Amino acid sequence: MTTKSRPADLATKIKKEPAAPKPKASTGPMAPAKHGEKGDYVKLTVTLPPAVYQLVMTEVTRRKVAKESEPVISAVLRDAVLKHFGR
Numbered sequence: 001m002t003t004k005s006r007p008a009d010l011a012t013k014i015k016k017e018p019a020a021p022k023p024k025a026s027t028g029p030m031a032p033a034k035h036g037e038k039g040d041y042v043k044l045t046v047t048l049p050p051a052v053y054q055l056v057m058t059e060v061t062r063r064k065v066a067k068e069s070e071p072v073i074s075a076v077l078r079d080a081v082l083k084h085f086g087r
Helices: 007-016 050-065 073-084
Strands: none
Touching (some): 050 073
């Protein structure tokens, strides 16, 4: 006969397991603004061909799976532009 776990037992087990470390947020002039803040950014709208959009979304997905910081389209595009211009 198996016994069912009670919520209190499950809570105890969850508390005992160490939490995975969160990725460190970047710092400096290109650090992301906190939620609700714009920071020193200029909003930009771009139109991309479907093939380029697919490349960007592949990178976003890779970052999410790897649990890297900033797995969002805007961060991927910022990184690509900075890398292109050598900054």
